[in-house]
Amino acid sequence: MNGLPTRQNLESRGVQIEGSCPLCEKGLESTKHALVHCSKAWEVWWSWQSCPLNLGEGNLDITDLALRIMEKGTDLDMEIFFVTTWSIWYNRNQVVHEQPYLTPPQI
Numbered sequence: 570m571n572g573l574p575t576r577q578n579l580e581s582r583g584v585q586i587e588g589s590c591p592l593c594e595k596g597l598e599s600t601k602h603a604l605v606h607c608s609k610a611w612e613v614w615w616s617w618q619s620c621p622l623n624l625g626e627g628n629l630d631i632t633d634l635a636l637r638i639m640e641k642g643t644d645l646d647m648e649i650f651f652v653t654t655w656s657i658w659y660n661r662n663q664v665v666h667e668q669p670y671l672t673p674p675q676i
Contacts, residue, residue: 573600573658591665601630603661610657612673617653621646 571578576588576598590598592609604610605624614624621642624634631654638650656676664670 571600573603575600575603577602592661592670604631604654604657605634609661609670613653613657613676616673617649619646620649 576586576590578600579586580588588597590596590602590607593607595608596602596606598607605614611625614620620638622634622637629637635647635650638646642650653676660671660676
């Protein structure tokens with residue numbers, strides 16, 4: 570439903586906010602960017618050696634990625650995917666609210 574309050578979603582709802590990603594400052598912060606394509610998020614995903622698919626491949630949104638992992642992976646893969654996306658978003662919020670950025674292994 571694209572309800573995550575990314576900067577792109579906030580702008581589309583009329584909130585006056587800078588749209589760039591608060592972590593990498595290189596792209597518009599969409600849900601896809603914040604959770605997968607941001608260089609900081611990608612550092613976290615890179616450490617998932619047994620991932621059943623290439624998360625950076627194609628132009629898939631979070632729902633499509635979850636469905637592909639469900640098709641190709643295991644229940645544990647689904648758990649890793651959802652816990653990791655939640656952890657990436659939680660860390661992003663910590664940074665936005667002036668907490669230190671955690672390293673990828675900490676996330």
